[in-house]
C-alpha cells in the first residue's frame with residue numbers, strides 16, 4: 001500500500017521573496033527555497049530536460065541511475081530515506097532491482113515532484129512518499145539504514161543544518177549517499193552560454209555550499225567520507241536538447257524569447273556542423289559516509305558481548 005504523508009514545514013524564516021523572473025545573470029538562485037519550489041522544481045519539466053541530455057548523450061561504462069543504485073548495495077531488510085528525490089527517477093530506473101522487503105520513503109520539498117513520484121511508482125508497497133524540507137525531517141532519530149541526497153544539498157540555505165538532520169535520522173552504522181558536482185561540471189556548456197550572452201557568468205557558483213571539492217569537510221561531523229567519481233562525459237550531436245538544458249537552469253530563467261537564445265542556438269548548430277558534436281565534461285559523483293557506531297564503554301567498563 002502506498003501512503004502519502006503530508007508534512008508542512010514551519011521553517012519559513014529563511015525564505016527570500018523573489019520576482020517571477022530574474023534580471024539576466026544577476027541572481028544566483030541555487031539556495032533560494034521559494035524560487036526552487038515555486039518555479040524551478042514546481043513541476044518536473046526543467047529537471048527532466050536536464051536528465052534527458054545526460055541520458056541521450058552520456059558516454060561511459062554505465063548510466064547514472066544504474067551506477068548510483070549499484071553504489072547503494074541495498075539489502076531486503078533496510079529502511080531507506082531519499083530527500084530531494086525529485087520525481088523519483090532513481091527508483092523508476094531501478095525498479096526491477098529494488099529488493100522485496102526493502103522500504104523507501106521518497107521525499108522532496110516540492111509537492112509537484114512528490115506527486116509525480118507518487119503517480120509513477122503508485123501501487124508498489126515498497127514505497128511511501130512525503131513532502132518535506134531536508135532542514136526539518138519529521139522522523140525520529142536513528143530511523144533509517146541509508147539516506148540518499150542526490151544533487152540536492154547544494155540547494156539547502158544552511159547545509160550544516162541539513163547535514164545534522166540527515167545524520168540524526170540515520171541509525172549508527174547507517175550510510176549517507178550524497179551526490180553533487182565538482183567545479184568542472186559541464187564547463188563547456190557554461191562557456192557556450194557565456195559566448196551567446198556575455199552577461200551569463202560561466203564562473204557562477206553552481207554547487208553552492210556542497211560540492212565534490214568540499215564535501216568531505218562538510219560531512220566530517222558524521223564520519224570520514226569517501227568521494228566516488230562517476231566516469232562519464234557528454235558528446236552532444238543535436239542542438240535542441242542542449243538549448244533546452246541551458247534554458248532549464250536557474251540562471252537562465254526568463255530567457256525564453258531573449259536574443260541570447262537565438263545566439264546560443266546558432267552557436268550550437270555551428271559547432272555541431274563543424275565538429276560533428278560538442279564534447280562536454282562531467283564532473284559529478286557520490287560522496288559516501290557512515291554514521292559512527294557509538295562505542296562508548298558500558299557503565300561497568302566492559303564492552304557489550
Ligand SMILES: C[S@@+](CC[C@H](N)C(=O)[O-])C[C@H]1O[C@@H](n2cnc3c(N)ncnc32)[C@H](O)[C@@H]1O
Pocket residue numbers: 033036037041047083084085086087089107108109110113132133134135149150151152155156
Ligand atoms: C537537482 S534536483 C535533484 C532531484 C533528484 N534527486 C535527481 O537527482 O533527479 C534537486 C531537488 O531537490 C529538491 N529540494 C530543494 N531544496 C530542498 C529542501 N530544502 N528539502 C528537500 N528537497 C529540496 C528540489 O525540489 C529538487 O527536486
